[in-house]
Amino acid sequence: MVDFSLWDILRNLLLAARWTVVLSIIAFVGGGLVGLGLLLARLARWPGAQLVVAGYVQLFQGTPLLMQLFLAYFGLALFGINVSAWVAAGVALTLYTSAFLAEIWRGCVNAIPRGQWEAADSLALSFGEKMRHVIGPQALRIAVPPTVGFLVQVIKGTALASVIGFIELTKAGTMITNATFRPFTVYACVALLYFALCFPISAYSRRLERSFKRGH
Amino acid sequence: MVALDFLAVLEQWPALLRGAAFTLGLTAVSALVGGAVGVACGWARASGPAWLAALVGVYVELIRNTPFIVQLFFIYFGLPSLGVKLTPEVASVIAMVVNLGAYAAEIVRAGIENTPRGQIEAARSLALNEWQVFTRVVLPPALGRVWPAMVSQIVIVMLGSAVCGQIAAQELSYAANLILSRNFRGFESYLIATAIYLLLAIFVREFLNWAGPRWIFGRTAAAGR
Numbered sequence: 001m002v003d004f005s006l007w008d009i010l011r012n013l014l015l016a017a018r019w020t021v022v023l024s025i026i027a028f029v030g031g032g033l034v035g036l037g038l039l040l041a042r043l044a045r046w047p048g049a050q051l052v053v054a055g056y057v058q059l060f061q062g063t064p065l066l067m068q069l070f071l072a073y074f075g076l077a078l079f080g081i082n083v084s085a086w087v088a089a090g091v092a093l094t095l096y097t098s099a100f101l102a103e104i105w106r107g108c109v110n111a112i113p114r115g116q117w118e119a120a121d122s123l124a125l126s127f128g129e130k131m132r133h134v135i136g137p138q139a140l141r142i143a144v145p146p147t148v149g150f151l152v153q154v155i156k157g158t159a160l161a162s163v164i165g166f167i168e169l170t171k172a173g174t175m176i177t178n179a180t181f182r183p184f185t186v187y188a189c190v191a192l193l194y195f196a197l198c199f200p201i202s203a204y205s206r207r208l209e210r211s212f213k214r215g216h
Numbered sequence: 217m218v219a220l221d222f223l224a225v226l227e228q229w230p231a232l233l234r235g236a237a238f239t240l241g242l243t244a245v246s247a248l249v250g251g252a253v254g255v256a257c258g259w260a261r262a263s264g265p266a267w268l269a270a271l272v273g274v275y276v277e278l279i280r281n282t283p284f285i286v287q288l289f290f291i292y293f294g295l296p297s298l299g300v301k302l303t304p305e306v307a308s309v310i311a312m313v314v315n316l317g318a319y320a321a322e323i324v325r326a327g328i329e330n331t332p333r334g335q336i337e338a339a340r341s342l343a344l345n346e347w348q349v350f351t352r353v354v355l356p357p358a359l360g361r362v363w364p365a366m367v368s369q370i371v372i373v374m375l376g377s378a379v380c381g382q383i384a385a386q387e388l389s390y391a392a393n394l395i396l397s398r399n400f401r402g403f404e405s406y407l408i409a410t411a412i413y414l415l416l417a418i419f420v421r422e423f424l425n426w427a428g429p430r431w432i433f434g435r436t437a438a439a440g441r
Contacts, residue, residue, distance in 0.1 A: 062371075062417040064378035066389060067410040074403035078220075152281065159283035163382060170286055183293035191282045191290060198281035 004180045010189055016172030017193050023158045023168060026090050028151055031097025038102040043109065043135075044127055053102060060099030066160050068092045073164045089161035097154055104150060108143040109135060145212055149205035152198045159194070169193055225405045228395045235391030236412050242305075242387060243374040243420065246312035250373070251366070253313060254320020255359075259350065261321060262328040272321060279318035285379045287311050292383045308380040308387075316373045323365045327358030359433040367424040371417050378413070388412060 038056065041049040060068065072092035076083045112135060120134040162171035173190035177183045260272045279287065291314075292307035302310070331354050339353040359366070381390035392409035396402045 059414070062375075062414045063410045064375040064389070064413055066378040067392075067406055067413060070389075070392075070406040071403065071410060074406060078403055156281075156283040159285045160379065162285070163379075170283065170289075173286070173289070177293065182297070183289070184295070184297045187286060187290040187294045191278075191286050194282045194286060195278060199277060202277075202281055 004176070004182075006185065006189075009176055009180065009182075009186055012176055013169060013172055013186075013189055013193055016167060017169045017197070019166070020155065020158050020168040020194075020197070023089060023093065023161060023166070024151070024155045027093035027097045027154050027158065030090070030094035031101055031154070034094060034098035035101030035105065038098060039105050039109070040131070042102075042106065043131070057099045057103045060096055061103070065092070065096055065157050066163060068096055069160055069164050085161065085164050085166035088164055089158070089166045093154065093157060093161070096157065097150075100150055100153070101147065104146050105139065105143055108139045108146070111142055112138050141212070145205050145208040148201060148208060152202050152205070155198055155201075156194065220404055221401055222404050222408065224399045224401050225395055225408050228398065231391045231394055232388070232408065232412060235386065235388035235409070236416060238385075239374065239377055239387040239413075239416065240420075242308055242312060242377050242380065242385070243370065245309055246316055246373060246377075247370045249309075250313040250316030251320055251370075253317030254324050254366075255355065257317060257321035258324025258328055261325045263350075276318045276321050279315055280322075284311065284315055284376045285382070287315060288379060288383060304380070304383045304385040307383060308377065308385040311380075312373055312377060315376070316369065319369045319373075320366065323362045323369060324358065326365075327360075327362035328354060330361060331358060356433040360429070363425075363428045363433065367421055367428070370424060371421055374420055375413060375417060388416075 038053045042053045069089065069092045072095075073083055073085075073088040076088060076091065081087070116134055116138065117130070120130045125134065158168055159170040161168060162174065165171070167175075169190055173186050177186045180186065257272045257276065260268045261276070264272070288307065288311040291311050292302060292304065295302060295307075335353055335357075336349060339349045344352065377387060378389040380387050381393060384390065388409055392405045395405040399405075
């Protein structure tokens with residue numbers, strides 16, 4: 001019988017927290033790229049893009065992330081793709097993140113006055129030039145606070161990957177509980193570690209938002 | 217080759233129906249109680265005594281910066297070691313109430329803080345006491361202003377309740393899992409459950425948008441925002 005001290009519990013949780021961070025980064029970067037693609041498809045007015053992207057966003061915002069994870073896990077296996085928990089969690093969280101970011105960023109682009117679009121059109125800028133020199137930089141300034149705020153949602157979302165067997169902070173908590181029979185201490189530590197990850201980010205996002213409002 | 221068999225899942229419709237009803241029940245109870253917690257905490261943060269506002273602030277930040285699944289596990293697995301034994305259903309409701317309460321507190325606070333000062337002064341000059349000022353003058357239009365955010369948050373909590381199946385609360389995702397264990401049609405059963413969640417989300421959103429002005433904050437408040 002091995003005795004776990006509080007330090008042993010914390011140390012093992014900290015080791016597992018690495019994978020929470022890595023999965024969050026994968027989902028955030030992947031979701032950001034896919035979300036940007038969706039946003040551009042919408043702004044470029046590709047035929048059907050409006051409808052398809054709006055439906056995509058509705059689908060991911062209107063269903064539980066847990067179900068999306070299960071579907072990725074069982075769905076990829078149907079196509080004969082060998083699914084590890086890594087692949088399923090990475091794919092599901094990337095798609096989930098992309099839907100939310102596409103919608104957040106669309107709001108930011110919509111906040112830019114119409115005159116800016118018209119001015120860019122009257123200078124005969126191409127779509128790419130408009131995005132790069134006129135709309136992009138302005139939308140970016142508005143987009144930073146809510147995007148940073150959404151990162152907290154992504155980090156919390158990775159906790160659900162524990163359910164399909166991805167060993168991150170929450171799953172490690174469950175495993176350590178099964179070994180130590182001290183659920184109260186272990187889950188309190190898990191919660192505190194998530195708080196330590198998320199709170200600085202939400203506080204930073206709020207500060208950005210305040211300074212942005214003051215600037216206007 | 218991909219061979220899907222949805223009929224094998226749809227045959228088990230009573231389990232899905234029970235699960236969906238259970239999810240709706242969980243959502244209704246937590247929305248009512250969690251909404252009340254949110255109003256109380258929102259008041260405390262916007263106009264309560266400083267020590268209470270600080271205490272509620274800690275609660276709100278703790279909940280908003282930790283995942284729901286960890287909150288649920290802490291309540292269901294952690295609290296029994298303090299001598300509090302909970303059934304999966306009670307633990308689910310408590311977790312959802314605590315979670316929604318924290319988010320609702322911030323939403324309600326935003327509504328309260330946007331109340332024009334003149335309205336409060338006018339109410340006081342009519343000799344209403346503080347309780348009357350809050351419940352009749354401040355709260356209804358405040359709820360009207362933030363109702364869309366509140367509705368979204370309730371839908372988010374409902375979708376989050378899929379996690380409660382993990383502690384064997386018999387809601388919709390639990391039903392999907394049960395069907396999977398009967399016929400091994402994992403993808404089909406989760407796809408159908410997901411579609412039901414989508415319908416539930418649309419239904420709950422429409423219902424709350426309809427019910428809010430009628431029963432919660434009054435039509436005039438919504439019209440006057």
